[in-house]
Amino acid sequence: xxxxxxxxxxxxxxxxxxxxxxxxxxxxxxxxxxxxxxxxxxxxxxxxxxxxxxxxxxxxxxxxxxxxxxxxxxxxxxxxxxxxxxxxxxxxxxxxxxxxxxxxxxxxxxxxxxxxxxxxxxxxxxxxxxxxxxxxxxxxxxxxxxxxxxxxxxxxxxxxxxxxxxxxxxxxxxxxxxxxxxxxxxxxxxxxxxxxxxxxxxxxxxxxxxxxxxxxxxxxxxxxxxxxxxxxxxxxxxxxxxxxxxxxxxxxxxxxxxxxxxxxxxxxxxxxxxxxxxxxxxxxxxxxxxxxxxxxxxxxxxxxxxxxxxxxxxxxxxxxxxxxxxxxxxxxxxxxxxxxxxxxxxxxxxxxxxxxxxxxxxxxxxxxxxxxxxxxxxxxxxxxxxxxxxxxxxxxxxxxxxxxxxxxxxxxxxxxxxxxxxxxxxxxxxxxxxxxxxxxxxxxxxxxxxxxxxxxxxxxxxxxxxxxxxxxxxxxxxxxxxxxxxxxxxxxxxxxxxxxxxxxxxxxxxxxxxxxxxxxxxxxxxxxxxxxxxxxxxxxxxxxxxxxxxxxxxxxxxx
Ligand SMILES: [Zn+2]
Numbered sequence: 001x002x003x004x005x006x007x008x009x010x011x012x013x014x015x016x017x018x019x020x021x022x023x024x025x026x027x028x029x030x031x032x033x034x035x036x037x038x039x040x041x042x043x044x045x046x047x048x049x050x051x052x053x054x055x056x057x058x059x060x061x062x063x064x065x066x067x068x069x070x071x072x073x074x075x076x077x078x079x080x081x082x083x084x085x086x087x088x089x090x091x092x093x094x095x096x097x098x099x100x101x102x103x104x105x106x107x108x109x110x111x112x113x114x115x116x117x118x119x120x121x122x123x124x125x126x127x128x129x130x131x132x133x134x135x136x137x138x139x140x141x142x143x144x145x146x147x148x149x150x151x152x153x154x155x156x157x158x159x160x161x162x163x164x165x166x167x168x169x170x171x172x173x174x175x176x177x178x179x180x181x182x183x184x185x186x187x188x189x190x191x192x193x194x195x196x197x198x199x200x201x202x203x204x205x206x207x208x209x210x211x212x213x214x215x216x217x218x219x220x221x222x223x224x225x226x227x228x229x230x231x232x233x234x235x236x237x238x239x240x241x242x243x244x245x246x247x248x249x250x251x252x253x254x255x256x257x258x259x260x261x262x263x264x265x266x267x268x269x270x271x272x273x274x275x276x277x278x279x280x281x282x283x284x285x286x287x288x289x290x291x292x293x294x295x296x297x298x299x300x301x302x303x304x305x306x307x308x309x310x311x312x313x314x315x316x317x318x319x320x321x322x323x324x325x326x327x328x329x330x331x332x333x334x335x336x337x338x339x340x341x342x343x344x345x346x347x348x349x350x351x352x353x354x355x356x357x358x359x360x361x362x363x364x365x366x367x368x369x370x371x372x373x374x375x376x377x378x379x380x381x382x383x384x385x386x387x388x389x390x391x392x393x394x395x396x397x398x399x400x401x402x403x404x405x406x407x408x409x410x411x412x413x414x415x416x417x418x419x420x421x422x423x424x425x426x427x428x429x430x431x432x433x434x435x436x437x438x439x440x441x442x443x444x445x446x447x448x449x450x451x452x453x454x455x456x457x458x459x460x461x462x463x464x465x466x467x468x469x470x471x472x473x474x475x476x477x478x479x480x481x482x483x484x485x486x487x488x489x490x491x492x493x494x495x496x497x498x499x500x501x502x503x504x505x506x507x508x509x510x511x512x513x514x515x516x517x518x519x520x521x522x523x524x525x526x527x528x529x530x531x532x533x534x535x536x537x538x539x540x541x542x543x544x545x546x547x548x549x550x551x552x553x554x555x556x557x558x559x
Contacts, residue, residue, distance in 0.1 A: 001257070002488075003550055007401055007540065008148075009541075010536075011151055011154075012144075012535075013147070013536045013537075014138065015041050015146075015147035015151060016143050016147035016536070017105060017106070019034055019038070019087065020138045021103055022034045022037055022103070023089075023092070024087055024088050024091065024175075025092070026088030026090075027064055027175075027176055027180075027182075028064060029064045029066065030088060031064070031175035031176070032056075034088055034143075034173070034175075034388075035066070035067055035173060035328060038087065038146065038173045039055070039071075041154075042054060042150060042153055042154065042157075043072050043502060044154075047154060050073070050157040050160060050161055050353055051071045051073070051549070052072045052156065052198075054070070054072070054501075055069075056069055057187075057190045058186075059064070059070065059182050059185075060181055062176075062186075066182070067175070067189055068172050068174050068175070068186055070172050070190065071153055071171045072168070072169070072171075072194065073157060073168060074077060074168050075168040076158070076166055076167065077167055077551075078405050079165060079166065079167050079203055079550075080167065080170060080195075080201060081167055081169055081205075081244050082171075082172065082191065082203075082204070082205040082206070083152065083169065083205070083206050083208070084149075084187070084466065085146040085172075085173055085174070085207065085208045085209065086142060086174045086175070086176075086183065086466055087173045087175055087183075088176055088177055088178050089138035089143075090137070090177060090178050091133070092137045094525065095137070095526045098115060100113060102275055102526075103136060105135055107347065109133075109134065112135060113126075115527065118526070119525075119526060119527035122527050123164070123329045125521070126291070129531065130533055131449055132532050133520075133532070134529060136265075136528065136529075137528055138528075138538045139528055139529065140210040140519075140520035140523055140528055140530040141209070142210050142517060142518065144210075144517075144518035144530050145207075145517045145539075146208065148208055149171050149173075149206075149208055150534075151540045152544055153200060155544065156544075157171055158294070165299070166551035166552075167551045168200060169552060170191070170194065172190070173459065174187055174466060177231075177465065180427060181466055181468070181469060184466035184470075188469060188470075188502055188509050191509055192508060192509055200229060202219045202511055203437070203439055204437055204511050204512035204513055204514070205299050205467075205470055205511045205514075206439075206514055206515075207461075207514070207515045208515070208516060208518070208539070208543070209463070209465050209467075209516070209525050210517050210519075210520065211517045211518065211519050213521065215306075219454050220454050221534065223457045223458070223514055223515065223516050224458050224514065224515040225443075225457060225458075225459055225467055225513070226431070226433045226434040226459045226461065226513070227431045227460060227472050227515070228309050228431055228460045228463070229309070229311070229422060229428075229431025229432070229464075229468055230308065230309055230468075231310060231313075231315060231318055232285075232305050232308070232399070232423070232425045232427065232428070233423075233424055234303065234305040234403070234425045235257070235303060235306070235326070236301070236406045236407060236410060237253045237257040237302040237304075237419075237420055238300065238417030238418060238419055238420070239251035239252055239254075239255050239300045239301065239417050240300055240416065240417050240418060242297065242298045242300075243297060243299065244296045244453075248341045248344070248354070248355060250279045250298040251300070251337070251358065252296070253289060253290075253299045253300050253302040254299045255333075256330070256420070257302040259329055260330075261287060263325060263329045264284075265281075265306065265443075267281055270308065270313045270321065270325075271313040272311035273310045273311075274312045274433075277460050279417070280309055282306045282307060282309075283285075283307050284305070285305055285306070286304060286305055286309045287302070287303070287304035288303065289303075290407070291301060291485065301407065303403050305425055311460055312433070314475070314476055314477060314478075314480070315478060315480045315481035316480035316481075319364060319480055319484060323362055323422060326422065327362045328418060330362060331360070334357065334358045334359070338355070341354045343406060345543075347479040352531045358418060359421075360417070360418040361418075362422070363421050363484060364423065364483075365406055365484045366416075366483040367414055368409055369483075370452045371413050372412050372413040376412060381412060384408065385409065385486075386404055388404060389405065389487075392404060393423050398425065399426075401487060402424075402426070402485070405486035405487065409421075421496065422484070423485065424484050425484040425485070425486075425487070427500065428485075430468050430506075431460070431467035431473070431511065432467060432470065432471050433473050434512075435471070435512055439512045439514060439546070440512065440514065443516070443546055443549075444457065446542060446545045455462050467513050469506055470510075470511040471509065471510045478503055484525075491526060514546075518530050518535035519531050519534045519535055520535065
């Protein structure tokens with residue numbers, strides 16, 4: 001593929017510059033400005049009336065009033081491919097003194113030496129790739145991917161004026177991917193509605209989020225056929241209060257939390273491994289005790305939550321694995337505490353016996369709830385939690401809100417520590433494994449037709465992305481998630497920070513997916529940059545070839 005002379009290059013680059021130039025930090029109303037620009041570009045040159053549908057689909061209940069931009073080209077067949085991409089970006093403060101140029105790639109290129117001076121490794125790369133590099137927030141992540149999809153949609157729209165397209169094509173541009181994926185969750189509802197209205201058969205989705213090198217000097221380009229997922233298990237750690245002068249009368253919740261974190265954080269034994277790919281280890285994203293000020297009491301409650309990336313573990317499986325580890329750590333901790341007390345006693349022989357070996361318990365939120373309901377009754381517990389939820393400030397962080405509910409349930413239970421309560425906080429991103437699909441066959445045959453690109457197929461897209469919400473792997477039983485997530489909205493009216501996912505709709509949509517995106521480096525860093533030759537010259541052509549190959553595959557639809 002002669003990328004430098006590719007007819008795709010100039011228009012795709014132009015579209016990307018127009019999109020990047022609109023600051024669209026998530027979450028904000030400005031994301032709509034990009035959505036409108038997407039529609040403008042799609043319609044330019046008199047193409048507007050070519051689409052069977054073109055417009056904005058508002059995100060239900062969105063506090064910023066955001067919308068997905070969509071375009072639908074009706075082909076001769078109800079078999080339909082979905083093109084997908086997000087239009088928001090992360091903030092730009094990381095550019096420091098260069099921030100005013102962060103969304104102006106051409107101005108930033110004039111200042112690339114200044115950028116290189118504050119970005120390790122960039123000077124070498126500039127020496128290597130020269131003018132093929134383009135910098136700026138939102139370039140690779142991912143207005144270049146959106147621009148490629150727009151270029152493809154416009155080309156197909158022109159073609160459809162001459163002859164009916166063999167496939168139908170939908171393009172959806174979503175806001176909020178860098179935040180809570182409200183856009184793609186709305187897209188799920190939109191796609192189900194469109195399927196119903198037009199009797200469509202979806203063949204799958206081509207997402208065009210960024211791709212990058214997997215190691216230094218990596219010559220490959222990458223395609224992904226599934227995506228990594230994420231769970232946020234949270235730990236309410238209950239100790240026992242005591243004056244610092246009598247520490248063995250109490251149990252230090254901070255010390256217990258520290259032991260748990262030491263065991264769980266960065267532990268490879270908690271990583272999913274499947275078909276030669278492994279998930280990164282869990283990390284603690286936040287840890288704190290629950291004191292509100294200075295005092296001389298042992299901290300008797302603490303909490304932390306753990307970011308766990310998944311390839312195969314369901315919420316139920318992860319919860320059981322964590323419970324086993326927490327039980328073992330708690331038992332070790334209590335034995336050690338007992339040993340410390342015995343040694344302390346022996347420092348002077350005053351004949352006082354140590355406390356008996358302390359007993360602790362580990363419970364899931366669902367178990368704690370059952371115990372509490374048995375004591376107080378189902379309705380009373382429900383009313384109490386709902387009242388607490390409603391009285392909490394609307395802007396309260398969802399992790400904090402979840403904690404308050406878990407802590408309230410603990411108080412209502414009347415139980416005493418030491419104890420650890422395991423629960424889930426939002427968000428939840430299901431992983432998706434590669435399911436056999438015509439889309440994957442089409443992609444494989446396109447990759448085989450371009451050995452010069454060294455395209456490699458990898459199963460799991462390694463970054464949290466919108467793709468998590470396109471399908472649910474069979475066997476993903478989510479009862480454990482709902483029962484152990486204090487904020488799950490079956491519980492509360494959908495107000496005050498309640499959390500839910502349209503899980504049934506996602507399962508019904510069930511789209512096979514690939515991620516075929518622009519190529520570059522440094523997403524979410526001030527060195528964010530892309531390789532123009534591939535991202536503008538090659539990528540749109542690959543997308544078109546996948547669509548063409550899919551049209552040729554005379555197979556029954558996959559769902
Ligand atoms: Zn992205």
